[in-house]
Amino acid sequence: MHPQAVVFDIGNVLIEWQPERFYDARIGPDRRRALFAAVDLAGMNDRVDMGEDFTDTVYGTADAHPDWQREIRLWHHSWIEMAQPEIPRSVRLLRALRAKAIPVFSLSNFGIQSFDLAATHYPFLREFDRQYISGHLQQAKPDPAIYQTLETDSGIAPDRLLFTDDRPENIAVAGARGWQTHLFQGPDGWADRLIQAGLLTPQEAA
Structure with a gap:
């Protein structure tokens, strides 16, 4: 047909679209693996994809994980570098x-x-x-x-x-x-x- x-x-x-590649370059592979194991970044991104506010969702996730706050906020501040x-x-x-x-x-x-x-x-x-x-x-x-x-x-x-x-x-x-x-x-x-x-x-x- x-x-x-x-x-x-x-x-x-x-x-x-390679977030892992971005974080490997910014914080190194070992720390990136630890971040992705500690924080459900894929789930955070899924919420954004379903219509939740981009800034509020990323900042809210960062605030909930103070040990990783700076790294999580990169998902917002440097998003275009991932894409x-x-x-x-x-x-x-x-x-x-x-x-x-x-x-x-x-x-x-x-x-x-x-x-x-x-x-x-x-x-x-x-x-x-x-x-x-x-x-x-x-x-x-x-x-x-x-x-x-x-x-x-x-x-x-x-x-x-x-x-x-x-x-x-x-x-x-x-x-x-x-x-x-x-x-x-x-x-x-x-x-x-x-x-x-x-x-x-x-x-x-x-």
Whole structure:
């Protein structure tokens, strides 16, 4: 079935998202491992992704862990350094699809304020035809509800959606709903998938 629209995850598809790498560079691997063992930073980030205020959530977590307060606040103060760099070929693929008037959507677990911050650094995040951002929807992958929201809002049948994401559990839910899927492991493989789907030529996907 020829895809009617293409759906991009953002983190590790269009922008690298590597908090561990950031903390390794700032405080060293040993101290980073101790921090991540002592504080549920992933859970904190999940709360932001579900729509809680970015500043309040990070500062509240820091205040609850005084031994790690400075390090936790880096999640807020230096957030853009964790979400970098962009993945250039993925951005080119996004723009190549749009140049052919192929609808392109984002489907991403992202906070409200952190997404706005990211978009000031990466203007291409505003170039999607439709945006499905978890913080605004208060739904997050891999909950099937957020996939249903995209289907209902876009009016596109599941089997006409082609979705890429770097997390197998997110791909699995989409596939179970009938979406066409691609597990993102790098932009070259994603380019090949778009060519195979008949959406881009090799020249357009270069």
